[in-house]
Amino acid sequence: MFQSFEVTARPEQGPPRLSALRAELGVEGLDGFLVPRADAHQGEYVAAHDDRLAWLTGFTGSAGFCAVLRDVAGVFIDGRYRTQVKAQVAAEFTPVPWPEVSLGDWLKEQLPAGGTVGFDAWLHTPDQIAQAEETLKGTGITLRPCVNLVDHIWEDQPAPPMAAAKVHPLEFAGETHEEKRKRLALTLQEAGQKAAVITLPDSHNWLLNIRGADIARNPVAHGFALLHDDATVDLFMATAKLDGLEDHLGPEVRCHPPEAFLDMVQTLKAPVRVDKQTAPVIVADRLADAAVWGADPCALPKACKNAAEIRGSAQAHLRDGAALCELLAWLDAQPAGSVTETQVVGQLEAARRKDNALQDISFETIAGTGPNGAIMHYRVTEETDSRLEEGQLIVLDSGGQYLDGTTDITRTLAIGTPPAEAKAAFTRVLAGMIAMSRLRWPVGLAGCHIEAIGRMPLWLAGQDFDHGLGHGVGAYLSVHEGPQRLSRISQVPLQAGMILSNEPGYYREGAFGIRIENLLVVRTAPALAGGDDHRAMLHWETLSFAPIDRRLIDVSLLDAEALDWLNSYHALVAEKIGPRVSPETKLWLDDATAPL
Known part of the structure; x- marks a missing residue:
């Protein structure tokens, strides 16, 4: 079993904890202290023992940090969390758009007379500290390693994890x-x-x-x-x-x-x-x-999977796709307003757990309906749990940790009749996802060179989204795995065997969210029939199989090639997943994958 302990903090708990930390600044002779999301291993995910950022601020995102000074506490968050942070932190914490505003530039503005800011040397990389120090040159502001001040005040800090390997x-x-x-x-x-x-x-x-x-x-x-x-x-x-x-x-x-x-x-x-x-x-x-x-x-x-890892991942995705389809068929049969987000999460996890190879889910299931769907990494709580009402969308992002592979798939679904603006945006997101799925590209290109392909349909309509187009995925390991990414900042050349997500989206705060995600593996592209390939090329092989909601597709916004890809993909879904689901779900699947 996985360690299930986690740190949660209500917004009202932040101010007294912040005051206690500021008292420690005086004891240590510091003007500030950095509280990162990271642990000593510098991975994206942390155990409850190391979740200092969430304990202090209430912010539970997977990236970011807090710079606590005597009179201001900045919570640095990227575009994925700008909506989420507003609901999770108290007014005593100031959200800072990062990386647009760097730590060094912010400190220069907040400490014009200079000062000393402490940090735990286990929780920061040389790269991070060097970048900040370069920006701070000539300011009189210094960064100094010190004891961890959060650990001094966290009286009920969980013990370090000790699960068996x-x-x-x-x-x-x-x-x-x-x-x-x-x-x-x-x-x-x-x-x-x-x-x-x-x-x-x-x-x-x-x-x-x-x-x-x-x-x-x-x-x-x-x-x-x-x-x-x-x-x-x-x-x-x-x-x-x-x-x-x-x-x-x-x-x-x-x-x-x-x-x-x-x-x-x-x-x-x-x-x-x-x-x-x-x-x-x-x-x-x-x-x-x-x-x-x-x-x-x-x-x-590790990123370039071998044949056994790819074969295992492909098999895991077929079983995972069947579990997701059982959930989607069940959900379609429920009247609008009769089901809550937590019920969707529970039903999906129960479907996945019927597979004996499942060890755990691969991350906390995201099931955000209506305005909650616009929070990119939304996580339902007792306070936010909402009913799926007529005319809303729900973003369902989930995955499993199987012995033979790690899965991650997102589908956006219509509850009843979707609004026209949501349908148009969904189709643009789908067009971007299809464009990336169909891509062939020369060997040597990195994520930064091709990521725009998945955004272009949205850009043509003046729309965009604030997360990368895709991340690497492990083989029964972390669902977010580097160094490869489909991101404008990723310069790691894509290589055969790498598994990445393809997940464009669109989010309208206070209204709805949209994301469509499949996992893909990089393959050496075969020569084109009758073609004249003058350089080695790569292409994608799709691993994820589940229907894309046809009710949200405006066919007039898809070109003929995109529509052909969608119909071919749905035929594959019916072929690969159909034999794996119950008779009732098979009837639903046949309808959900009918050609457009």
Whole structure:
């Protein structure tokens, strides 16, 4: 079982906690303190023990940070959370649009006479601190490592997670950890590097073919690792987590308690590879001159899935698609106004849990109807739970963690007769999703080069959305996985085997939200029939199969090629999912996938 503990804070709890933190500023002689979302492993997801940002501010988004000064507390959030943050934080916290406003620029404005801002060196990367310090040059403002002030005042802070790790079977991993270690050690040897520091749990879990349960919805075991150029690994993980894994890990993986990590880091011979975007500042400080900047050696190999991982993911998506269709058929049979968001969430999770391979859902299910759908990462609570009323849309974004793969799929559904403006916007979102799904592109292009393809139909109507077009996805690992992304800021070339989401959207605050998402895998594109390909090309293979709501499609806004793609996709949905669902759902599916 995954650790299910989570931190929640009501807006009214924020002010007294903020006051207590400001009292600690005086004790430490500081003018401010940084409270990030991150933990010591620098992954996107954190355990309850490390969810300091949510505990202090009430903001539960997966990215952002708070800069607490003596008279102002800025909560830095990106475009995905501008609506959400308004409902979650008290007036004592000031939302700051980030990255449009950088930490350094904000501090210059708020501390014109200079000052000292503290930070926990475990919770920030060298890259983050260096960027801020560069902006602050000549201002008299300094950033200083210090003890974690939130931990000083968080009296009922949950204990660090200690869930047991387990072996990830070779039939799903597709490669032994010995083979992986040797393959990655060669990259160190070729670069003349003695070792590499690995702090991301999903990286060393992938490398060693283990999985864990330290993070809710993410099958990872917390720890640190050092990969050496002789293909051996020093793994720093609580002994209780590794009970029974001795034979699997073998003698070339030496296990140590986490407390020994920094001491061993200091003994490493130069040069040692450190990823300045993922390693904590304290690690780089301990390495000092022995450190050389370089990417996490696991990141790219992990992203490029092997045949077994792709095969497993494809099978997981078929079972997952069947579960989703059972939910969609049930929902269509319910009268408008008779069902709530929480009922939809419960019904969908129950459908998924009928599959014995399911370990957990892959993230908290998003089921936002009406105005709630405009909150991109909406999460229903007792206070916000709403009925699905006539004329509304519901955004249903969900996924599963299966032993053979991780899924993530979004469908936007009409409740009754949808408004004309919502129908038009939905069709533009769909046109963008289809355009990306049909794309062929030259080898060497990154997400930043092609992401606009999925936005163009919206742009032509003066519309857009404030999240990336797509993110990488793991193989029974994190549902958000780097380094690949479909984003205007991603410069990582796309390679065969990478799995990404394709999820354009549109959000009208106070009215409705729209998002359509499938997962795709990058494949080497076959030569065009009778064509004259003069360079190697890539294309997508779709993994997700579930109907797209035909009631929301304005066919007049789709060109012939897009309509052909949609009809062909729906034929595949009927073919692949039809045999997997109940007879009642099969009748619904036949209608939902009928050609337009």
